[in-house]
Amino acid sequence: MPDNKEKYAKLQEVIEKHKGERGAVMPCLQEAMNIFGYVPQDVQEMIADGLGTTLSEVYGVSTFYSQFSLKPKGKHVIGVCLGTACYVKGSQKIIEKLSEELKIQPGDTTDDGLFTLNATRCLGACGLAPVMMIGEEVYGRLTPDQVPGILETYRA
Amino acid sequence: MENLVKLTIDGVSVEVPAGTTVLEAAKKAGINIPTLCYLKDINQIGACRMCIVDTGARAFGAACVLPVSNGMNVKTNTPKIREARRVNLELLLSNHDKKCLDCARNQKCELQQMCQDLGVDDVDKYKGKMNEYDIDDLSPSIVRNNNKCILCRRCVAACNNTQAVGVIGPMGRGFKTKIGSAWEQPLNDVACINCGQCIAACPTGALYEKDSTKAVWDLLNDETKTVVVQPAPAVRAALGEEFGIPMGTAVTGKMAAALRRLGFNKVFDTDWAADLTIMEEGTEFIGRLTNGGVLPMITSCSPGWIKFCETYYPDFIPNLSSCKSPHEMEGAMIKTYWAEKVGIDPKDIKVVSVMPCTAKKFEAKRPELGHNGLADVDEVITTRELAKMIKEAGIDFANLPDEDFDPVLGESTGAGVIFGATGGVMEAALRTVYEIVTKETLDKVDFTAVRGIEGVKEATIKVGDLDVNVAVAHGTANAAKLLDSVRSGEKTYHFIEVMGCPGGCVTGGGQPIVSAQKRMECDPKTLRAAALYNEDANKPQRKSHENASIMAVYKDYLGEPNSHLAHELLHTHYTARPKYKK
Known part of the structure; x- marks a missing residue:
């Protein structure tokens, strides 16, 4: 696991950089998200001990903000907009179709680690409703029957 | 001179030091502003919004975090405020189970x-x-x-x-x-x-607390068992509060009477084992002092403190006194010395401890605290649980006559009773250590330097030619501060007392609850401790080594303090514990 070792060393650097700062937990968690893709327990313990705070404090922050993920994320993160416009245009059906195809609930990741499915607030592309994003790619004016084909392009 | 601020609260003019909150100022003016999240000296975050007041500002302010200012005109009781508080409360209730019974x-x-x-x-x-x-x-x-x-x-x-x-x-x-x-x-x-x-x-x-009253009732109903009870020193300082007796009243005699009426076969007293602890711990201390042992030695009566040390300061484990805590010592002596004396098989004896403490419930389950496969203590109930049992039994506590504890393991000195207050163990130990080392009688047995509610107390006591540096901490945050100063080399002590709870056992986690409002009016730490110091002052004997029954136990059974048998029954060991479960 040389790869992992490197990640922890990098986190240690981040912690050293922020140590003693007021409100240091948040930037450390943010950078840990960038390094690991999520913030598991041992990462949070390292942050807590490194900053001289408690694990409950770190965990509290990590569960308050939706940007922090406690579980590993898939290679492709799907965000389906459930904002008002998309919802009215049937995005609920899109997310249900995705759930069915991927066999996971919103918030979860597929066993093969390929996809994470999230419901999101307004993505700011209401003109294209209903909208979803996969990674940085935006898909608009969706219908449920387009979903399997789009997913297939990521499986290749 | 302190900077004073003048303001008006509900038409009452008050003058308070700058920095005072509106909540505190109102209290001074005889006005109780309702609070829920506020707890004096512990939590002041203005979160629950129950203490809102009108200062003429655009929005209502939270009085618990609102500092006074000159000429401020505060209204705490307007129709708008009453309504806002009610809505607040209703919203809190909307996510509360409301199953009061x-x-x-x-x-x-x-x-x-x-x-x-x-x-x-x-x-x-x-x-x-x-x-x-x-x-x-x-x-x-x-x-x-x-x-x-x-x-x-x-x-x-x-x-x-x-x-x-x-x-x-x-x-x-x-x-x-x-x-x-x-x-x-x-x-x-x-x-x-x-x-x-x-x-x-x-x-x-x-x-x-995890309820143990049912287990104790079951023991009391078991005819095949001899059920022995022992209340900790601090219990007598607070139990009365559960029955409307003013805070700071010792109810020792009524407590003994109530325990007897509940059906315990013997009513002993942990104060007796507190005296025994002083003999063991005092001797251990003198030994460490004269034989180059690990110093500072730190007391080991408080199981919350012990677990704190094992988990967060494991490098201080060698400093911990090897003495079991008093109720564990009492339990060990009940199931050996006393069992032999009265001819009862220790297997048929059950020991119930009444403690001001919830950590004692954990401590009693430590596998190392037993002898011959029997736990020293079988059940632990808190002061609150005892009150519950007394009420359930229909005992008119306030009107009970005063009764004594049973001999021999119920006879104690004033040194034993002060164990319940922060500094008490240190004071009791000093009384005995001084006289043993110097072979002189103390002129004055009160060591007031280690009394009181300051977070960390220090004193230097002249014992013969030696200046003994002692420190006392209560509440584990204070203990942490103290240990940090020892670890860094900033401070050097010979002997340290630590109690896990702020104030010591009198304000332990198992004591009657004192509401936030009441805590604004008085300090339970001081009032309850005074009850114990008062009891100490009125005892005929005030030094553990003058406890005749303890001396007899050494003569007839244990040999001498720290003897082989004493070590087997009255001492223990500690284990470093991980901070995180893997």
């Missing part, structure tokens, strides 16, 4: 009291979705029922700030916010020290 805090609940005071009686006012939580009762000491939690964070502040433990905190957001341990772990799986200060801080029934 099955609640440990029924009739002692600050939320219930406030509903009554503010005339909030429509439990269905905001009927809607509620959170439903599993009750966490896996810890031997503390139960958390988040269905009754109002998210005031008083427990979090007590755990984090007063105790420097910090194993609970808020998690999640909005409607899903709850208080608990990281990663949803049960309290038993995190590095909780079982002190119960979270319970003492809780305004509702979201936190309470």
Whole structure:
């Protein structure tokens, strides 16, 4: 696991950089998200001990903000907009179709680690409703029957 | 000269030092502003919005965090404020289970009291979705029922700030916010020290001790068992409060009478073992001092403190006195010395401890605290649980006659009774160590330098040619500070007393709950301690080595302090514990 070792060393650097700062937990968690893709327990313990705070404090922050993920994320993160416009245009059906195809609930990741499915607030592309994003790619004016084909392009 | 600020509260003019909050100033003017999240010296965060007042500003301010200013005109009781407080309370209730009958805090609940005071009686006012939580009762000491939690964070502040433990905190957001341990772990799986200060801080029934009253009733109903009880020193200083007796009244005689009426076969007293502890610990200290042992030696009576040391300061384990805590010593002596003396098979003896402490419930289950396969102590109930049993039995506590404890393991000196207050163990030890080392009689047995409620107390005591440096800390956050100063080499002591709870056992996690309002009016630490110091002052003997029954036990049974047999029965060992469960 040389790869992992490197990640922890990098986190240690981040912690050293922020140590003693007021409100240091948040930037450390943010950078840990960038390094690991999520913030598991041992990462949070390292942050807590490194900053001289408690694990409950770190965990509290990590569960308050939706940007922090406690579980590993898939290679492709799907965000389906459930904002008002998309919802009215049937995005609920899109997310249900995705759930069915991927066999996971919103918030979860597929066993093969390929996809994470999230419901999101307004993505700011209401003109294209209903909208979803996969990674940085935006898909608009969706219908449920387009979903399997789009997913297939990521499986290749 | 202190800078004074003049203001008006509900037409009453008050003058208070700058920096005082409106809440405190109002109290001075005879006005009780309702509070829920506020807890004096522990939690001041203006979160619950019950203490809102009108200062003419655009929005109502939270009095608990609002500093006074000159010429301020505060209104605490207008129709708008009363209505806002009521809505606040109704919204709190909308996510509270409102099952008062099955609640440990029924009739002692600050939320219930406030509903009554503010005339909030429509439990269905905001009927809607509620959170439903599993009750966490896996810890031997503390139960958390988040269905009754109002998210005031008083427990979090007590755990984090007063105790420097910090194993609970808020998690999640909005409607899903709850208080608990990281990663949803049960309290038993995190590095909780079982002190119960979270319970003492809780305004509702979201936190309470793991009930042992049923187990004790079962023992009392078992004809084949000899059931022996021992109350800790601090219990007598507070038990009366549960029966309307003013705080600071020792109820020693009534307590002995009540225990006898509950059906215990023998009513002994942990004060006796406190004297025994002084003989063992004092001798251990003199030994370390003269034989180059590990110093400073640190007391080991408080199981919350012990677990704190094992978990957060394991490098100080060699400094801990090897003495078991007094009730464990008493249990060990009951099941050996006393059992032999009265000819009862120790297997048929059950020892029940009444403790001001929830950590004692954990301690009694430590596998190393026993002898010949029998635990030293079988059940531990808190002062609150004893009060509950007395009420259940229909005993008219306030009108009981005073009775004595049973001989021999109920006979104690004044040194034993002060164990319940911070500094008490140190003072009791000094009385004996001084006389043993110098072979002189103390002119004055009161060591007032180690009394009082300052977080860390220090003194230098001349014992013969030697200047003995001692320190006393109470509350584990203070202990942490003290140990840090020893670790860094900044301070050098010979002997340290640590009690896990602020104030020592008198304000332990198992003592009668004192409401936030009451804590603004008086200091339970001082009042309850005074009851013990008073009892000490009136005792014919005030030094442990003058306890005739203890001396007899050494002569007839143990040999001498720290003898081989004494070590086997009265001493223990400690284990470093991980901070995180792997």
